[in-house]
Amino acid sequence: MTAAQRRAQAKEEYDAFLAECPSRQLLDRISDKWVTLVLAALSGEGDPRPLRYSELSRTLAGVSQKMLTQTLRSLERDGLLTRTVTPSVPVTVTYELTELGLSLHRLMGLLKAWAEEHMDEVLAHREAYDAAAGRG
Amino acid sequence: MTAAQRRAQAKEEYDAFLAECPSRQLLDRISDKWVTLVLAALSGEGDPRPLRYSELSRTLAGVSQKMLTQTLRSLERDGLLTRTVTPSVPVTVTYELTELGLSLHRLMGLLKAWAEEHMDEVLAHREAYDAAAGRG
DNA sequence: CAGGATCCCGCTAGATACTG
């Protein structure tokens, strides 16, 4: 069973490597379905504006309360946005991007640019591949 | 139940929007755990070289056969790499990045750069947040 | 209004075994 043990160890080491890799962590963060959208909403298309919880909830049409809260918490935790509570009645909570959050949103712009330039090519390949499989 | 129905419809529309959004599709593709690593392996750190299945399997230490095959198939389908079968005994299969694949790998370089520049800041925020929660 | 707590389900990664 030495081979199996070696494989198991290699896997653990590799998982550890992946867990520590900064770019892997970044991918894990931005690949979250709602993170991108929260960022986009708060960035206001180049004119960053704070938004309330209910405004975000309306802007991100399909999001559940659980996911919205969870996403906002994790972004606050990572210092990408700030959460401000105004003790009025009823209480008002606003979210606003930090400079770090804006920086990340700018990075997303680069992804968007690449996607708009190349994704149609990718999709064309995909269709061609599927069509060939259908014939073959 | 009209409210619930409206919510359900909003969700469907939003999911459709997400499914069609090119940048979302790009994120779904690159956020795959193994895609990044296959790309990196085949790019050879700036000196792109074709690799055999078994070579990839060894390079990506912890990957299962299923995941490796699945990843390679999807990347081939999207035109990011080519699969070449040499009918020797035993059969030899090599994988090589296309220009599109190289382009994507260059994009990953931008992500890497951002991550290396900012992820420590993110992680510092995270620790501070957790520490504050521990005290609160 | 802005969440917290719970239950639950589908998806998928991964281990195992087999094949041309």
Place this chain on the structure above:
DNA sequence: CAGTATCTAGCGGGATCCTG
């Protein structure tokens, strides 16, 4: 060597109900 087939457990994520 380069895969395919199958089975299963774990978990992300949504729906629902409840609260200050």
